[in-house]
Amino acid sequence: MTQAKHVPGAGSSAALASERARKEMLRDARIERRGGPRPRIGADALCEALLLQGSTSIWGYPGGVILPLYDVLVDHPGLRHILVRHEQAAAHAADGYARASGKVGVCLGTSGPGATNLVTGIGTSMLDSVPVVAITGNVPGVLLGKDAFQEIDITGITLPMTKHNYLVRSADEIPHVIAEAFHIARSGRPGPVHVDITKDALMGETSAPHPTQSEVEAGLPGYRPKMDGNARQIKLLADAIAAAKRPLILAGHGVLIAQGERELLELARQAQIPIAWTLLGIGVVDEADPLAYGYMGMHGWKHVNRAIQSSDLLIGIGMRYDDRVTGNVRTFAPSAKIVHIDIDPAEIGKNVVADIPIVGDAKRVLEALLPMTERVDPAARATYFTELATWRKESESSAWHGSGGWRDGVLSADFVVERIAAGSGYDANLTADVGQNQMWVARYGGFKRANSHLSSGGLGTMGFALPAAMGAAIGTPEKTSWAIAGDGGFQMTLQELATIVQERIPVKIALMDNKKLGMIRQWQEIVYAGNYHSEQLAGPDYLKLCEAYGLPAWKVAKPEEVDAAVAAALAVDGPALIWFEIAERQNVYPMMPAGKGLSDLIDKWGDDGEDVTEGASGPRLDPTDPNAPKGGTE
Amino acid sequence: MSGAPNSAAGVTPARALPGSGDERRHLIVAIVNNRPGVLNRVASLMRARNFNIESLAVSATERSDTSRMTLTIVGDEVHVEQATKQLYKLIDVLKVQDVTDEAIVEHELALIKVRVTGKSRPEVVSIAEMHRGRVVDLSDDAVIVEIVGEPSEVDRVVELLREFGIKELVRTGSVVMSRGSGSIEEQVKR
Numbered sequence: 156m157t158q159a160k161h162v163p164g165a166g167s168s169a170a171l172a173s174e175r176a177r178k179e180m181l182r183d184a185r186i187e188r189r190g191g192p193r194p195r196i197g198a199d200a201l202c203e204a205l206l207l208q209g210s211t212s213i214w215g216y217p218g219g220v221i222l223p224l225y226d227v228l229v230d231h232p233g234l235r236h237i238l239v240r241h242e243q244a245a246a247h248a249a250d251g252y253a254r255a256s257g258k259v260g261v262c263l264g265t266s267g268p269g270a271t272n273l274v275t276g277i278g279t280s281m282l283d284s285v286p287v288v289a290i291t292g293n294v295p296g297v298l299l300g301k302d303a304f305q306e307i308d309i310t311g312i313t314l315p316m317t318k319h320n321y322l323v324r325s326a327d328e329i330p331h332v333i334a335e336a337f338h339i340a341r342s343g344r345p346g347p348v349h350v351d352i353t354k355d356a357l358m359g360e361t362s363a364p365h366p367t368q369s370e371v372e373a374g375l376p377g378y379r380p381k382m383d384g385n386a387r388q389i390k391l392l393a394d395a396i397a398a399a400k401r402p403l404i405l406a407g408h409g410v411l412i413a414q415g416e417r418e419l420l421e422l423a424r425q426a427q428i429p430i431a432w433t434l435l436g437i438g439v440v441d442e443a444d445p446l447a448y449g450y451m452g453m454h455g456w457k458h459v460n461r462a463i464q465s466s467d468l469l470i471g472i473g474m475r476y477d478d479r480v481t482g483n484v485r486t487f488a489p490s491a492k493i494v495h496i497d498i499d500p501a502e503i504g505k506n507v508v509a510d511i512p513i514v515g516d517a518k519r520v521l522e523a524l525l526p527m528t529e530r531v532d533p534a535a536r537a538t539y540f541t542e543l544a545t546w547r548k549e550s551e552s553s554a555w556h557g558s559g560g561w562r563d564g565v566l567s568a569d570f571v572v573e574r575i576a577a578g579s580g581y582d583a584n585l586t587a588d589v590g591q592n593q594m595w596v597a598r599y600g601g602f603k604r605a606n607s608h609l610s611s612g613g614l615g616t617m618g619f620a621l622p623a624a625m626g627a628a629i630g631t632p633e634k635t636s637w638a639i640a641g642d643g644g645f646q647m648t649l650q651e652l653a654t655i656v657q658e659r660i661p662v663k664i665a666l667m668d669n670k671k672l673g674m675i676r677q678w679q680e681i682v683y684a685g686n687y688h689s690e691q692l693a694g695p696d697y698l699k700l701c702e703a704y705g706l707p708a709w710k711v712a713k714p715e716e717v718d719a720a721v722a723a724a725l726a727v728d729g730p731a732l733i734w735f736e737i738a739e740r741q742n743v744y745p746m747m748p749a750g751k752g753l754s755d756l757i758d759k760w761g762d763d764g765e766d767v768t769e770g771a772s773g774p775r776l777d778p779t780d781p782n783a784p785k786g787g788t789e
Numbered sequence: 790m791s792g793a794p795n796s797a798a799g800v801t802p803a804r805a806l807p808g809s810g811d812e813r814r815h816l817i818v819a820i821v822n823n824r825p826g827v828l829n830r831v832a833s834l835m836r837a838r839n840f841n842i843e844s845l846a847v848s849a850t851e852r853s854d855t856s857r858m859t860l861t862i863v864g865d866e867v868h869v870e871q872a873t874k875q876l877y878k879l880i881d882v883l884k885v886q887d888v889t890d891e892a893i894v895e896h897e898l899a900l901i902k903v904r905v906t907g908k909s910r911p912e913v914v915s916i917a918e919m920h921r922g923r924v925v926d927l928s929d930d931a932v933i934v935e936i937v938g939e940p941s942e943v944d945r946v947v948e949l950l951r952e953f954g955i956k957e958l959v960r961t962g963s964v965v966m967s968r969g970s971g972s973i974e975e976q977v978k979r
């Protein structure tokens with residue numbers, strides 16, 4: 156492995172200390188300039204409201220109309236503003252913060268482009284039910300609708316992709332709106348709430364008090380999340396469990412949001428039901444638990460999908476039977492009775508018809524279900540469990556490159572993910588990007604802890620890993636936070652390397668470089684008859700890049716170098732990057748082609764992507780070489 | 790192919806897709822906060838979720854802080870139920886009810902500008918009057934007929950007047966109210 160020279164730079168503790176001193180001086184000078192206390196303005200009310208909600212960090216980027224807020228930030232030292240390099244990263248960081256810590260994340264942008272840059276991140280939080288409050292400035296009220304400089308109808312844009320949004324035009328509204336926004340973001344089915352505040356509202360003097368939680372709730376007659384499931388329906392479920400021969404739990408994000416992991420495991424043990432999980436349900440149970448069966452869906456384990464297809468009772472909890480889970484609904488779990496427990500009534504009957512629908516909070520429903528559920532003797536499930544164990548053994552042995560070498564010893568991605576997880580004691584936050592890397596993390600991360608897996612599941616946002624991992628690192632400073640990204644997604648948000656260096660955010664980056672858009676290549680190979688296009692991806696010399704940013708970095712191309720590099724990155728007090736040169740043509744198997752069903756998984760394809768130009772002895776394709784074959788060599 | 794038991798398509802009947810049942814016209818009443826942008830939220834939701842609104846009437850209610858929307862949507866029970874549940878998720882929506890199968894009064898109002906001549910005018914006027922309509926404007930070569938009634942009654946009058954030549958037609962869309970003493974507005978939790 157090769158190491159880049161570590162360039163001490165802006166992130167050193169000396170630099171941070173001098174930055175702190177400078178801020179204090181500025182603050183003193185400002186108070187002196189004012190000649191006494193100044194009136195409370197909307198921006199103060201905003202900062203107070205954030206602090207009252209328990210926020211300690213804001214991810215943001217300044218701009219014209221939001222400057223009144225930056226003018227008072229120094230007077231609210233409990234709020235740490237973290238300056239990102241692009242607003243999209245602010246939204247992802249707030250999202251990652253919320254996913255890892257369970258608290259509401261806050262991001263901030265100015266009007267116009269600042270606001271539109273947040274949109275991808277807000278959409279990511281929406282699809283994955285992540286509590287985020289996104290705050291934007293807007294032009295003064297008199298200019299609204301006049302196409303003023305940096306004006307865009309941002310509330311019109313975020314309307315369909317937020318749980319709720321607000322346009323605030325007066326300073327007096329700020330305390331109430333912020334309190335409401337946090338309440339809506341974190342309660343019921345969580346989600347992002349966007350608050351757009353005009354510049355004059357930020358600057359206006361106000362004495363408006365902050366509402367109490369009960370005042371907030373009383374002011375929202377149209378918003379009463381249903382927490383408790385219908386007792387009769389829960390009894391029906393208990394009866395169905397008692398009658399089932401091949402029950403299977405499908406656990407999703409909702410269980411984690413409700414913090415119902417303990418109740419879930421109790422149910423599984425009491426009624427001897429194996430647990431499968433969705434992408435966002437990863438971490439709902441320790442994967443080493445005997446009743447933990449595995450990750451389901453399009454790139455899920457074959458044995459899990461087999462168990463679903465042969466089940467007579469599927470108990471979906473806090474998941475939405477989405478298309479990546481069910482495949483073709485018409486052939487999904489043909490003999491199963493479908494139970495659907497979700498806090499959002501609109502999820503029930505949206506994708507599949509549920510035989511036993513239960514609307515309620517996952518934890519509360521499980522709590523009500525447990526006393527009604529009969530204890531099942533494991534021996535009664537002997538045939539079922541033996542079959543499951545056989546399937547599991549089969550599918551796990553075929554897919555795994557435990558030796559670390561995929562084809563002639565070239566580094567395999569699944570092995571890298573497994574070594575990172577193991578090297579971090581299976582306790583780190585692993586934030587995936589999108590594509591093959593995401594599926595490798597989901598399959599091989601060996602998760603043991605709730606909220607330790609972060610992934611853009613619904614929206615599938617490339618560029619998510621690094622900024623979301625920054626958020627996770629700030630949200631759970633006691634845990635190691637890894638960003639595991641492909642070279643495609645990494646290049647979408649790598650500007651944030653400057654943020655983690657400047658703010659000394661200890662993110663460990665695993666760059667899974669196959670010099671390809673790997674999932675695009677895989678689909679073009681399998682679905683588009685090898686008609687490769689735009690999947691070759693040139694990238695910089697990442698060691699030089701890291702050196703330029705002042706980030707310690709290592710390059711690893713051999714399986715035997717992986718553990719040492721992981722240990723070295725973990726030993727750094729601060730951010731670090733490992734550049735893994737992984738196999739260029741490794742596919743994620745199994746794979747369920749779009750439109751197909753869970754029984755139609757592809758295990759391997761053609762020559763499995765083997766290519767003579769690749770291997771320990773052969774030359775690697777150099778995408779920067781103008782003479783390199785375009786669009787693959789098959 | 791997994792070889793899992795019971796998985797062979799063709800042996801087990803295919804699972805039903807939500808929304809694939811028999812379609813019919815549904816009447817939905819929504820009580821919403823009377824705030825700027827609420828109509829936009831409802832319209833945007835219906836568009837984004839692929840529900841087609843046949844008609845939509847919005848107006849004030851007895852209380853100044855709420856408005857009432859009456860929507861007609863065509864779809865099967867599951868599809869329409871999904872629409873009502875999605876509507877409920879909007880913070881500004883206080884109450885949603887599918888009143889299609891309830892005892893209700895359903896009316897709409899239409900203004901129909903019909904081309905007339907001295908000879909045809911009495912005929913147009915009598916068609917209007919026969920259907921509890923009235924003539925609200927009269928000029929040399931046109932009259933405006935106002936009809937209030939069930940949509941089918943309005944359809945019938947429009948059909949009868951078409952032969953004279955309709956210059957302009959506007960309909961409010963249905964508004965509904967339950968018969969008896971029940972009140973959707975009173976059911977709104979506050």
